[in-house]
Amino acid sequence: MKPFHCFSVLLTAFLVLGIVFGSAAFQTASDILTKGDSLLNLTEDSVSNVGKDTVKQERSLNSIIHTLEQYIIATNHINKVLGRVVDTTEVSMELPKVEERIEQVRIRLERKDRDINLRYLNALSNFSNYQDRLLQRWKEHFDTKSADVLNAYDSLKQIKKDNLLSVSIDDPSVLPSFQDQLRELKGRVNTGDSLFVARQLNLASYQTRLSSALIALRDFEEEIRDRERALERQLFDQEINFIWEGGSYPNTKDIMRVINHSLIINSIIFNGYLEASRPVIIWIMILIIAFFLWFRYLLRHIKSEKEFSDIILQRTKFVPKNPFLSAMIIVLPLATFFFRSPPVVLIMVVLWLLVLVTTVLIRPHVKKKVYVYWWLFLGIFVVYSISNLYIETAFEERWALLLLSLLGIGLAYNIIGAVRKSDITHPRYVVLLIQLFLLIQGLSVISNILGRYSLAKILGVAGTTSLMQAVGLYVFVLVIMEAIYLQIELSKKSSTEYTAYFDFQDITSKVRNIFVFLASAIWLYYLTANLTIYDYLYENTAAFLSAERTIGESKFTFGSVFTFVVIIWISGIISKYISYFAEAKDQKMAANRKQRLGSSILLIKLGVFTIGFLLAIAAAGIPLDNVAIVLGALSVGIGFGLQTIINNLVSGIILAFERPVQIGDVIEVGGRSGVVKEVGIRASKILGYDGSELIMPNGDLLSQQLVNWTLSNKRRRVELFIGVAYGSDSEKVEGVLRSVLDRDGILKVPGPSVFLQNFADSAVEYRLLFWVADIDTWVDMRNEVMKDIYKRFGDEGIEIPFPQRDLYIKSMPGAQPEKKKVDPKPADEASEGDEGGDKDPADGDSGEK
Template sequence: MYKAFIYLLSILFLVIAGPMARAQNNAKTDSAKKTPTSKRERERRSMRSRDEMMRALNQSDTSINGLLQRIEQYTITFNQINNNLSDGLDTADISGQIPSVTRRLNRMDSLAKTHKSSTLRYLFVLRDNLDRTQTKLEGWQSDLEDINARLVQNQKDLIRFFKDTSLRNVPNDSLLRHTYFKQVKSIRSLWRRTDSVNRKSLLQVNLLQDKIAVAYNRILDQTDQIDAKIRRFAMKAIDGESDYIWNTGLQTADFKEAFNSTVKLNRILFSYFNKNEQLTNMAGILFFALVLGWVIFSRQKTIRNSENPKLVFERAYFIQNQPVIASLLVATAIVPYFYNQPPVVCLESIFLVAIIISLFLVWKRHPQTFGFLSPLFWITLVYGFSNLFIQISNIDRYVILLLSMVCIGLGLSFLKKLKSLPDGHLPYTGLVLRIFVGMHILSFLLNVSGRFSLAKIVGVTAVFNLWQLVIFYLVIQIVLQCLYLSFQTRKDSNSIINWMDFDLVQKKFTSVLATIAGLLWLFTLCQNLNIDDWASDNISDLLNQSRTVNGASFTFGGFVIFIAVIWLSSVTSRIISYFYDVSARRVTDLSVLKKKNRTSALVIRLAVFSAGFLLAVAASGFPLEKLTIIISAFGIGIGFGLQTIVNNLVSGLILAFEKPIQIGDIIEVGGQSGTMKEIGIRSSKLLTSDGSEVIIPNGDLISQHVVNWTLSNSNRRIDLAVAAAYGVDINKVKDLLKATLTNRDDIMTTPAPSVYLNAVSEHSVDFKLFFWADDINNTSELKSRVLADIYTVLGENGVELPSSCQDVNVRFPDGVPGASSSNKETPGSDLATKGTKK
């Protein structure tokens, strides 16, 4: 019974499930038919699934990837440090020279404590050596500081790796864990090697820095000691270092010792100088080569291109006859200033060459002055050798006394010759000789009174600086002669030199060269008087010391820089104005483009001056907030009393940018007419036809009606009135006048000339002529030529001009009054008279 029931239920399930399955299959088929993109959807689902899996994997490996990247970055850094350290530090030269510097300091310390150091020259020699050594140590300190900074940065990178706790993380994946541990082991090994090498290098550099610091402190101590001795020596020299000269006798022993010590020390200094100043020596040779090349180039260019070289070379004597010697003189006069604290023996060696050359050139060009300089040359040799002495000797004192007497006599005798023959000498010879004699009189008195060191300083300064004046004078002449040759040779029309006026350039350049030479001469004077260091220190303290006024701090050096930059900007502005002014005078084409270029000089000047002002403020260190206060106060002043000035300044800017008026325009304003010569910042200059210059404020050029004849072009219409006698053939005269105006090169064809009948009167027939000139500056000359041609043409064709004379017939019915009986005419006769029409 139970089994039968089960069979019945199975049969019922099959009966019911079959149709349902077929219905479901039919539904799927219909769904496939309705959604043909089901495969694409499945692919998209698969792609999304893969992307989610990849993102999950990446998120799971992010930490380990970051660690591996960090390890790789550390590896690159450590390898770079090792490469830099393997090249070696730039300390081998410093390490090798420190022992010699130490020995030199020990030697100078012992020399400074001997009795020889009581002489001024010896003290200056020791201090010069200390200064040069100090400069070298400062350079070493700077180099080692750079090396130490790099090593310290390396050590910071190494310490950062040691403190990086993120590298202690352990990945979960066994395969990644093995790779990670291998990388960490390798980087730690590399870190230990790099850290060891860097620490050793850092220790080595620190030891060198300590040695240099010790040597540097010793130099400062010795310098202070020598400076104190120099001050004591100066006080002693002023008070009198020895007895009167007649209380001392000759002693050959001390002179022999002083001579031997001087030769030995100066030989060592000269050798040391040549060894350590090779680069500067090469720079001096290169400078001489450049000067020689310039001189020879100017000379050859003049010979090749000048139409009359002989006439040109009359003003370039040194370049024509002595080009090599002249170039050598320029080099020997300038090269000594290339060196930093050179020994006196080196300076005097170069100075001796310059003296010999200048003496030769003076002999060729100024024979009168040569008569004084030739004996002075031998005196200079003795003074120069005496100046090298490092010990005081009585023989040296008597020699200086004798040289002072000889120089006094030589100077007075040449002054007497100068009064009798004032021509053929160098400029200011009389003034220089008087100063020269006065200084030697002072040297003589100081020597007699026991102040020998001061006497030698004054005597050496008088002789050396006189020669320095001669040398600088000749150098300026040589440079000016080279410039003259550059201006006189045939030049291209577009060359910038062609725009310049040599007379003006010579005047300005001579003043600049004289100023530079004067400053160098003053520097040499301070060196010869041995006050250059004192002057430098005091001037530096004066300029750099900070001062406070009402809470604002400033220095005099800042003011000097401010004034210097403003001066340079004004000089640059004037140079630009000069070139534009020269181009305005040399170029006669008044095209619109050229006038705009010339007028743009105002904009350039304003830009240069504004940039110079901002640079001056920045360079001087002036606080900008204070500058804002000053500008605000200046604005209040403008509001009260400077309206006119500001109006003119703003009008100048409008003229510069809007350009209604250009340089070279012919204008009429305020009853004045002429050519615009200059447009300045506040006012402009108008050159009238009579040669006068009218200063017009820029505000008037903006506010008033201005007639500009050449705004767009320089064309000008000319009107002429021509009258012919009454009764002429009008058409014939018109044709003659029209023919006179056509087919001329000086009259424009477009617009074409025209002739009109203007008026007809009882005495004349008036014609009006209109034609155009292409240049307004030639209107008067063109009008004159046209009138002359018209007069000639009308005369040749029989056209009469109206006359101011006419015939007057007077009828007297009773005869001419007052006539004699013999001449009495019949009544009613006519008297024909000719009178002038009033």
């Protein structure tokens, strides 16, 4: 066989084998692809859902695998959400207690044989409001968790709708990884179903209990409101007989049983409220400790750093002796405001603590007789405050309350007499507070006599507690002032300075009003609350302020107007105090003009006013287009008559930026000189050296010639003219003058100078020029120099001349001419005598002075 023929046979054989094996491989691949496409074949159970299937049959194998991976990742997150344990520790522990408290109070409230008073209903209303907020918070927490579970399960249901879960593969050897993932997905879906059921059952149990408690509490609150309205309408009705009439009280009760019953209910309310308010109590304790540590810091550093520490501490009464009680009395008046709707029992406990701390603090500082009066008032207060916590009306204590009111009136009358006779200066509102106490207690006595027992009790409680609280708030203000004083003293850099007391007096007059206003607001709030008229006043005031009113096409409310005015007023107060303390700082920095704020305070004030104005507009809800109308009207007013005011305003801004004048500068303008005390928005205040205060418009400061002695420094040149008699030794005079000028207080650079200035009519004048470092001392230095010159001239025999004049009298009106004597000598002898040069005495001697 030829070689070429052999090669052809072999090639043909290889081709045949290749075709055979290729066909087999192709068939195998085709079978695999066919089986792969059969993944889309549905089981019999799912055939009926083909129309609802979200997986389209024509999607590819890669798309199915990618969807399967996404579903596995999604179910992992879903199961974590469904399996997340809800924290029910607080609810599990507190909810049974809340349910028990509500049930106990409800049972006692439903007892028709007990005459529950208005004070107790107010306490129950506050208690129910707090429990309502607590239950609502828990319910919102569980509703949020339930919503998360439902959202997760909705996502799981969307996965379950996909027919991918219904795919079946007959041959387990085909795509084993895919089948494993599919089984894992089905397992996770089943797990999610189980977790959802368990979690829903857990959440639903708590949600049901919380909903039931809220429903019961809302019914409870509605009944309380109905009873409150009924008792408020009956407040002025006669409940018992007139005091001069006989007869027994209706529903006679045992006082001890009422006290025990009230103790149980108040304990339930008090303990439940404290347990739920632990964070607030912790914050109050932190505040007390913080103030105590601050006071200890002040006292320790003053004692160790100040040379006159004894004098400083003697000017304070409370903080050095009782720093912890002083810290308590700062926090206690504000403590109840940290709580939300505190019950009456909590308010009374805080007031007891305030009165107790006040009793200890005032003991060393009041006379024995006054302290005895205080203890008597304290006894009245304790009885009234305990009676205030009764949950039932007990007419049996009518005579006891009447006697307490009469005793309080007598004590108050004696205190007013003692105050008016005392030489000690008392605050002006002391007598006013006692007179108010007399008025309230007098109304209480009249109400008691006329059978209005509930009204008499409310008035008696309000009068007594308000008086005791007023004294505590007065000490509260004093302690704050002492703390400010000690802080000012400690801030003094020199350890030998204790003159800050005088600064403290000035600061007290500025700052005290703020704390007095705060104390007055606290006192007024509790007075209205004790009179049970706070809610009435609040609701009616809020309704009046929120009612919409119309002027033309503009709508407004008095609340928005009030908000606008209050914010502007607060801005003015802030601006005032910022400028005051900045000026005080500038006075301490008087030696360095660059470190002073000076006229920049005006920019701060303008900034505060601008921010306040914008906040007032935003808070009041005034539309900006209305503001534009007002500004347009203002521009018209400027064109007609406000040019001067705007000129002064713009001049003030220019003064603030250019700073030609600073607070504390010594200036001369318009023929007046003085120290700049304030650079205001419209005008500046200049304190004259004679004590007068000149209010000069800012425009005049820029338009007139202004001399600023302290613009770049505080140095001043002093000029003196000294005259000496003619004939004095000039070298000696100059030596004496130069030696006098060589002294402390006179600058060496530029050095002093002595010049012979002028030959005057009666003296030789010398001109002295020297510089002092501080313009505030130039008058004293000139005084010392002139006194020393006078003394040294006397010692050196240098005469200081004074003007002299020679006086010649030619004639005197009304004087009789002197008669000439007849000379008996002959005429010729007389003429000879005249020739001797004798003159008439009346002619005078021209050479005699």
